[in-house]
Amino acid sequence: MGCTHDCSSCSSDCKSKAQDLHEELNKYSSVKKVIGVVSGKGGVGKSLVTSMLAVTFNRLGKKTAVLDADITGPSIPKAFGVHERCRGNGEGIFPVVTETGIKMISVNLLLEHETDPVVWRSPVITGTVKQFWKDVIWEDVDYMFVDMPPGTGDVPLTVFQSLPIDGIVIVASPQELVSMIVQKAVKMAKMMNVPILGLVENMSWFMCPNCGKKHSIFGDSHIDGIAKEYDTQVLAKLPIDPELAKCVDEGKIELFSGDYLDDAAEIIEKELSK
Numbered sequence: 001m002g003c004t005h006d007c008s009s010c011s012s013d014c015k016s017k018a019q020d021l022h023e024e025l026n027k028y029s030s031v032k033k034v035i036g037v038v039s040g041k042g043g044v045g046k047s048l049v050t051s052m053l054a055v056t057f058n059r060l061g062k063k064t065a066v067l068d069a070d071i072t073g074p075s076i077p078k079a080f081g082v083h084e085r086c087r088g089n090g091e092g093i094f095p096v097v098t099e100t101g102i103k104m105i106s107v108n109l110l111l112e113h114e115t116d117p118v119v120w121r122s123p124v125i126t127g128t129v130k131q132f133w134k135d136v137i138w139e140d141v142d143y144m145f146v147d148m149p150p151g152t153g154d155v156p157l158t159v160f161q162s163l164p165i166d167g168i169v170i171v172a173s174p175q176e177l178v179s180m181i182v183q184k185a186v187k188m189a190k191m192m193n194v195p196i197l198g199l200v201e202n203m204s205w206f207m208c209p210n211c212g213k214k215h216s217i218f219g220d221s222h223i224d225g226i227a228k229e230y231d232t233q234v235l236a237k238l239p240i241d242p243e244l245a246k247c248v249d250e251g252k253i254e255l256f257s258g259d260y261l262d263d264a265a266e267i268i269e270k271e272l273s274k
């Protein structure tokens with residue numbers, strides 16, 4: 001009899017034979033937890049949140065790494081002020097290590113000139129992301145953060161299928177939260193059976209240095225309602241902070257003293273230890 005797609009009354013074991021597309025790690029690597037940082041569209045602060053999460057976990061004493069899967073728009077090395085090139089040998093590629101000990105790989109650490117554009121077809125881009133996972137020597141990593149390309153296209157799909165993602169953090173701006181873009185990211189994660197650790201609203205508010213009041217520059221926040229609707233939680237509401245922008249833009253994210261993601265880190269750790 002042909003397949004009815006109703007597995008409840010079928011004795012065939014084809015489900016267990018479903019193809020596992022996960023890529024193997026390099027034999028010298030050990031990565032305990034992998035967290036994807038995603039956004040529905042570009043420019044909402046996904047890379048900034050990835051970098052801050054890595055810095056926060058590193059400060060907590062965890063061995064931390066960042067895999068920059070945003071191949072055509074890599075921003076991670078710049079946020080950390082890293083401009084050197086990766087080296088490798090016959091066994092694999094060595095990640096660059098930042099001043100505070102965070103391991104990192106990004107296409108910008110492989111290009112001859114970091115301003116060179118990556119004008120590659122999709123299969124080459126997805127192949128590069130897979131190589132970042134399996135050909136890099138990720139020795140002794142507790143938490144790896146993957147800065148995903150924005151949207152729900154080919155590369156995020158490859159990351160979800162090829163890397164053993166333990167959970168994702170969705171970053172959105174207040175405008176995105178009303179325009180359904182973030183809901184698409186949430187639904188994609190659910191389709192791929194990837195646990196959603198929570199939502200981060202970026203550029204949520206601004207503290208006026210003159211009057212000391214908090215202003216919702218982009219309108220009232222809808223993140224609590226959306227988190228409830230999709231049965232997830234709010235990890236943080238980040239302000240627009242010129243000091244933070246300065247640290248990122250000058251490559252000094254590791255020197256930023258703000259603790260905006262400390263509570264989020266605690267929640268993520270708890271979620272991943274369940």
Ligand SMILES: Nc1ncnc2c1ncn2[C@@H]1O[C@H](COP(=O)(O)OP(=O)(O)OP(=O)(O)O)[C@@H](O)[C@H]1O
Nearest residue numbers: 042043044045046047048073150239240241245248
């Ligand atoms: N909360 C914030 N306060 C001040 N500046 C911010 C904040 N969030 C992001 N920015 C600034 O906005 C710019 C874009 O941020 P970022 O590169 O993290 O976005 P992105 O979502 O990763 O974009 P893309 O996916 O297109 O690479 C950066 O210059 C960053 O410094």
